[in-house]
Amino acid sequence: MELPVFDVTQLEEGLRINVSAYRLLFIYLLLCQAQTLSPSDLNTHLLNHPMVQRTLTVETLNNYIHTLQVFGCDIHNTDGHGQIMLHLKEHPLKYPIPKDHLNIIQLICAQFFQHPLASTYHHxxxxxxxxxxxxxxxxxxQNVSNKIPFEHQLSTADIQLAERFQRYCIDGQVLVFDYEMPDGxxxxxxxxxxxxxxxxxxxxxxxxxxxxxxxxRLDVERIHHCRQLPNRSRSQAVKTMVTFKLMGRIASNYRPYPGETVVQKGDSLLVKHKTDExxxxxxxxxxxxxxxxxxxPNSARKEMLYMIDRMLNGLLPHNSIESL
Amino acid sequence: MKHNSFNQTAYRILKLFQWLSEKPMTFQEINERFETDSRIGRRVSQDTLWFYINTLKAVGCQISRPTPKNQYCYHLSYHPFTYFLTYQDLEVLKDAVNAIDEELSYHDFLVLTQWLRSVFQKSANRDRNQLETQFFDEVRFANLCHLDQEIKDIEAHCQANQILKVQYDVPLEGTKTYTVLPLRLFYEQGYLYILCQREDCEQTSMLRLDRVQKFTPIDSPELSSLLKKKVARKPALVLKIFDCSLQEFEPIGEPCEVYPDPSSRQDLIVKLWCDNEFLIKQKLLASGYSFQVIQPLSFKSDIEQTLQEMRQIYLE
Structure with missing residues (x-):
């Protein structure tokens, strides 16, 4: 772990300080930022610190840790692969956050939980x-883990169905099923x-x-006779680069979506978006x-025209699109 | 690990630090705390207090001297005894907010912004202000922290049906002045908007909050009731959605009534009471539904014209 940012040059010259308390505060700082540290790592940091430049005996370290515990720090000794580690679980300067902030964090956790972004969620x-x-x-x-985040919106039967398909996703094996199309x-x-x-x-x-x-994207309720094949999922969805132009007010208002590249061309914006959907x-x-x-690509232009025509077909009298 | 005696001076410095992190305090208040703490139980001199404060400063705390301006308080403005935000943390936070961006309500947006700001402000990073600015530049919604007061004022004006004279920066046109009845604030696509009824317009309008240069309340109960009547007069918007079951239908927003079309059971009739046709038009277009506008005819011709213009682009 890197040392916490210390700008020794900013200290006033001849500043009288309590050296022992300073060392203890430095240990507290290290624990705040690393959370878990071995005594030997701690001594290395102390030795490398320009204002300390020494290591501590076990007795002195015990004394400092005990002072921090009396102050209210919850410091445990944990066993990290055969080595004693100091773990700062809680400390008096970590204040609770308001309830509505907690709700937002839960909303984020729930959203992450819906996506297979395990490392991001973990981080x-x-x-x-x-x-x-x-x-x-x-x-x-309690509110997020081991639960399906959208649970409150679902019936019991839906939850069971969701859990079943979530297991399939975790298993990562190819599924074969009959899919009921809208026409039956x-x-x-x-x-x-x-x-x-x-x-x-x-x-x-x-x-x-x-x-x-x-x-x-498939409607789970239309899936029948689903079974897992023994072979694991291997392929990756192909991503398509879609380029579009934005004009007028939207061009001056537009905030790019993640991964989009935007180039200003006069009054308009040229946006490139790579997607698998x-x-x-x-x-x-x-x-x-x-x-x-x-x-x-041309296929996206054609699809766009198809969707526009589909909407116009609903709005206009029959066959009028051809007459436009 | 064997527990032994603890370092008294370090303990006093830690307690001083804890109290100052809660609020700025005078020399007298600090000494009262020292005296009542069961492990300390005594007062300290001004010199000793400075000795303690110097130790805290040496470890990175920023504590200002007591002056008449700060009511002779010691004020802890920064301390590093917290978390450090790394580059990876910032990327994860970006992913997090981008993941919920589309789900946000107006209230969620305000809370999320507050929380993110507190995450930056409470971090030990010395460049936290710069990191915060950079972060908000890279996510899909604007940091409106400088508009806190305006948001509160507009909310109060909406509640009170207070007519406002608004100086507004219209894109590509410059500053314009509108007389409006503010209806509500709402979040859409990264920005906060005021939904309002303009005096010179039949339709309700959306004004982007960060483009409002100035707003002044006007005392005019007559105009307020006139504009309120304009809002109330809006007819219901009736749509027919083709090939969509009740179960599949996702509300396009606003309070709505949905039932199967009596003449064709695979279609739906949707009645909307919307206060902004522009937003409904956007949502309807993005829904991908095949639909027919039954009423009002003005909305039908508006959306039809938009679709024909869109179609023309792809035929050129």
Missing amino acids: FLMLIRRIIPFNQIQEIY KSISKMVEPLEITYHRKRLTLVGNDPKTNKKV VDQLLKRLLRYGATCQVLS
Whole structure:
């Protein structure tokens, strides 16, 4: 671990300080920022510190740790692979956060929980652990961990169904099932499951179609006779670069989505967006009306025109699109 | 680890630090705390207190001297006894807020912004202000911390049906002045907007809060009731959504009534009471539904014109 930021040059010359208390405060600082440290690491940091430049005996270290404990620090000795480690679990300067802030953290945890971003979720939890007191962490865990985050929106039968498909996603094996199309006909499908989400009041299975390498979203309720194949998911969805132009007010207001690159071209913006879900992107672009034009690829332009025509078909008398 | 005696001076310095982290304190108040603490039980001299404060300063705390300006208080403005935000932490926070960006309500947006600001301000990073600015530049919503007071004032004006004269920076057109009845604040696509009824407009308007240069309350109960009537007069918007079951239908926003079309059971009739047709138009376009506007005809021709303009772009 790096040393906490110490700017020794900023200290006033001839500043009278209590050297012993200074060392103790430095140990407290190290524990605040590292949370877990071995006594030998601690001594290395003390030795390298320009204002300390020495190590501590076990007795002195015990004395300092005990002082911190009397002050209110919850410091435990933990066993880190055969080595004694000092772990700062809680300290008096970590104040509880307001209830509504806690709710927002829960909302973020729930959102992360819906996506297979395990490392990001884990890192987020580690960050939160450093920021808020342990009892509030427990409260978040109780509300989020081992639960399906959108549970409050679902019936008991839906929860069971969601849990079943969530297990399939964790297993990461190819699924084969019959999928009921909107017209009632059934087709056989093969999908590599990625995640289960709740979208448009429907449980949705997001996965890769191994034949096309495209991401698909399927209504879980339309899935019948589902079974897992012994082979594991291997393919990756192919990402498409969609380029679109934004004009008028939206061009001056636009805040790019993650991963988008934006180039200003006169009064308009040229945006490049790489996605494995082109349909979802196009739906978002429809919202910008005639101030947005998809430039490439051609397939996306065609799809955009198809969606516009589909909407116009509903609005206009029959066959009038052809007459436009 | 064997517990033994503890370091008295260090303990006193730690307690002083803890009290100052709660609030600024005078020399007298600090000594009262020293005297009542069961492990200390005595007062300290001004010199000793400075000795303690110097020790805290040496470890990185910023404590200002007592002056008449701060009511002779010792004020702890910064301390490093907290977490350090790393580059990786910032990336995770960005992922986190981008993941919930679309889900946010107006209230959530305000709370999330407050929480993020507190995460930066309470961190031990010396460049935390710069990190905060950089962070908000890179996420999909604006940091409106400088508008805290304006948000409170607008909320109060909405509650009180208070007419406002608003100086507004219109993109590509410059500053314009509107007389408006503010209805509510709402969050959309990274920004806060005031939904309002303008005097010179039949439709409700959306004014982006950060573009409002100035607003002044005007005392005019007559105009307030006139604009309120304008808002109340809005007819329901009736849509027919094709090939969509009740179960599949996701509300387009606003209070709405949905039932299967009696003449064709696979379609839905949706009645909306919207206070902003522009937002409904955007949401309807983004929904991907195939739909028909039954009423009002003005909305039907508006959305039809938009779709035809969109279509034209792809035929060129």
